[in-house]
Amino acid sequence: MLDTDQHLVGARCRRFRKVGKLERREVRPARPVSWVLRFTPDRSYTLRFDGARWSRQRGEAQADLVIQASPEGWVRFLSADRAGRERWLDRSCVAGTSKSAKEFASAFDRPIDE
Numbered sequence: 001m002l003d004t005d006q007h008l009v010g011a012r013c014r015r016f017r018k019v020g021k022l023e024r025r026e027v028r029p030a031r032p033v034s035w036v037l038r039f040t041p042d043r044s045y046t047l048r049f050d051g052a053r054w055s056r057q058r059g060e061a062q063a064d065l066v067i068q069a070s071p072e073g074w075v076r077f078l079s080a081d082r083a084g085r086e087r088w089l090d091r092s093c094v095a096g097t098s099k100s101a102k103e104f105a106s107a108f109d110r111p112i113d114e
Contacts, residue, residue: 022054027107036063065096
């Protein structure tokens with residue numbers, strides 16, 4: 001049985017399976033980007049924006065930013081405002097440039113449930 005936080009992160013991950021959410025929210029980074037979200041060594045996702053469209057694949061690929069998050073941490077990130085997301089990224093296990101981290105944080109300026 002999943003605990004509440006695992007259930008919540010699972011629900012959030014299901015939303016990323018449909019990258020159309022990012023399309024509908026018109027999230028358009030200034031350049032092509034690739035981000036890896038790593039929840040456990042065998043549970044990660046790569047999100048890519050090629051300059052026109054978003055795609056998602058299970059697993060890890062070369063990325064501008066790699067974020068390692070616990071289920072609880074990921075829920076906190078998604079629930080925070082932009083300043084809170086940037087603080088969360090500063091305190092988290094993140095590999096990449098500060099520019100990439102700011103681009104990632106800004107992609108979630110509007111609530112994911114919109």
